[in-house]
Amino acid sequence: MEFRDTPDEAAFRTEIRNFIATEQPKDAPRGAADPFAMEGTRAWLKKLADRNWIAPAWPREYGGAGMSVMEQFIFNSELAEARAPRPFGIAVGFAGPTLIVHGTEEQKKKHLPEILSGDVVWCQGYSEPGAGSDLAALQTRAVRDGDDFVVNGQKIWTSGAHWSKWMILLARTDPDAPKHRGITYFIVDMKSPGITVRPLVNMADSHEFNEVFFEDVRIPRTNIIGEENRGWYLAQTTLSFERSNIGSAVGARQTVEDMVTFAKEHVADHMSTLAHNGSLRGELMERYIEAQVATMMSYKIVSMQAKEGVPPGHEASVAKLYGTELNQRIYRTGMKMLGLYGQLDGKSAGPEAPMKGRVKYMYLRAVANTVEGGTSEIQRNIIATRGLGLPRA
Ligand SMILES: Cc1cc2nc3c(=O)[nH]c(=O)nc-3n(C[C@H](O)[C@H](O)[C@H](O)COP(=O)(O)OP(=O)(O)OC[C@H]3O[C@@H](n4cnc5c(N)ncnc54)[C@H](O)[C@@H]3O)c2cc1C
Known part of the structure; x- marks a missing residue:
């Protein structure tokens, strides 16, 4: 590189x-x-x-x-x-890139310019109550009816569904085929009759994701991306784009730098525990080094993508696993730095909250980082089998 x-x-x-x-x-x-x-x-x-x-x-x-x-x-x-x-978001980050690789000319002309207006939000309808890590177990059904498919079922943890104009949806179109083969990848108009979006509030008290219910929702056949029953393979392209999100490493480094500045500036007023917490100095230094490592990983991903044109496979899992677990370590260190002041957030303490309450909010929110986009265990399985060639457990 x-x-x-x-x-x-x-x-x-x-x-x-x-x-x-x-x-x-x-x-x-x-x-x-x-x-x-x-x-x-x-x-x-x-x-x-x-x-x-x-x-x-x-x-x-x-x-x-x-x-x-x-x-x-x-x-x-x-x-x-x-x-x-x-x-970034789903439209720019991975729905659009999947359309560029697998969409029809008509789909690209319709959706890509609209995404590039910066004014539309898309969501991703993959997970279901019984299908998360084992995504191929999904049960939402799409049945052919003339030029349409009729969809019934439920999605869960659908980020941004309440703001979205479009969804990328995985639904089962052939229940008799082996489970990875009977899935089709659709684009869904979120205003279609029969769609109900119900909010789910996360433990950081923020409404980001939802349950989405489908009751006899009609989707035109022309909204299939790729081939009928071959959606599983496209879903993998989307997930690679999702996992290779670059730019977050810069954010990790900046957060560590902000914490170092805060720790030094607030020794005297005791809002930082730097003076009496012997291990904090070492922890901040470790997080700083780890953020540099994450940056190098994003360089590797982008140079592979520049050479090969598509996002890398298991390397994206390495970056996703490392970056998200690092994020959790960073905010654990942040809470250690703030001591009792770490309990104050922007909502309860207003502008008095240290670092505008960002550490507390992200300490809670970062728990989900190692689940969304595929859990750490699943990334480890991918790295072990596809990256290192180890046998399945
Ligand atoms: C903040 C957030 C946003 C999300 N946004 C979306 C979204 O927009 N669209 C969408 O479709 N989904 C979304 N998800 C869902 C996410 O993709 C799933 O939560 C995730 O894939 C895990 O599935 P699950 O929750 O069903 O857990 P499960 O699959 O039930 O896993 C439970 C536990 O078992 C472990 N486990 C499961 N299988 C294995 C295995 N083979 N080997 C080792 N361990 C295993 C898991 O690692 C986990 O610890 C979001 C999730 C979060 C937290």
């Missing part, structure tokens, strides 16, 4: 930095549960869309900027460094 920018890449980096310096909204929180929580976020996304920068590496013919994977990486890194909201 070449770490230095080419002259063109350096020029692009400067262009983005200048753009961010003048246009970045001051009030848009990074990582807000609601993608459009602040008016500033919507205006910022519109400015990115006007420059074709919602997904700079998408093809020009569908409204992208046709940039290289490396330029896209530079773009993501610069936004993350500046703590500017990144247009």
Whole structure:
């Protein structure tokens, strides 16, 4: 991997930095549960869309900027460094990329430009009450009826379903086939009659995911991505894109740096335990090194993607596993640093909460990081079998 920018890449980096310096909204929180929580976020996304920068590496013919994977990486890194909201999410991060690889011309022309407007949210209808890690056990049924499929069943943990215009859905179309073979991948209009979205509130007291019920929901046949009954294989492409999310390593490093600054600045007022907690110094140092390791992993993923055109397989699992477990360690260290003050959050203590309550919120929220997108145990299984060639347990 070449770490230095080419002259063109350096020029692009400067262009983005200048753009961010003048246009970045001051009030848009990074990582807000609601993608459009602040008016500033919507205006910022519109400015990115006007420059074709919602997904700079998408093809020009569908409204992208046709940039290289490396330029896209530079773009993501610069936004993350500046703590500017990144247009990631399901639409840009993995539904759109799956459409680019497997969609029909008609589907690409319809959906990609709309995603690139920065104004639509998609959700992912994979998990069910009886099908999470064992996703191929899913039971939501889609039955052919003329030019439509009629869907009945239930999805769960569907992030952002309450904001979404479209869903990528996995449903069983051949109940007699072996379980990995009878699944089809659909695009669903979330306004279709028969869809009910019910909120689920997580332990960080935030409404991010939902239950979604389907009762005789009609989906046109033209909304199948790929071939009927071959959806399982497309679902793997989507999951690789999901797991290779780059940019979060920059966020991990910044959080550790913020914690170090806070620890030093608040020794005297005892809001940081640095003065009397002997192990904290060492822990902060360990987290700092680990954040550097995570950054190197994201470089590896992006250089593989640049060479091979598709996201890597087990390497994405390595990055996902390491990055999400690191996130939990970082916020455990943060809670140790804050001691009793760590219990204060933005809701209960307002602006008095240390680090605006981010440590407490993320300490609770990060628990889910090692579950969403496939649990750590599943990533370990993938790395062991597909990466190291070890036999199944
Ligand atoms: C915040 C969040 C957001 C999510 N968003 C979405 C979404 O938008 N769309 C969507 O479809 N899903 C979503 N999910 C669901 C997520 O993909 C599943 O929760 C996950 O795949 C695990 O499935 P499960 O919850 O059914 O747990 P289970 O599969 O029941 O697992 C229970 C435990 O058993 C372990 N286990 C299971 N099988 C094995 C095995 N073979 N070897 C070793 N250990 C095993 C697991 O690691 C876990 O610890 C989200 C989840 C979270 C937490």
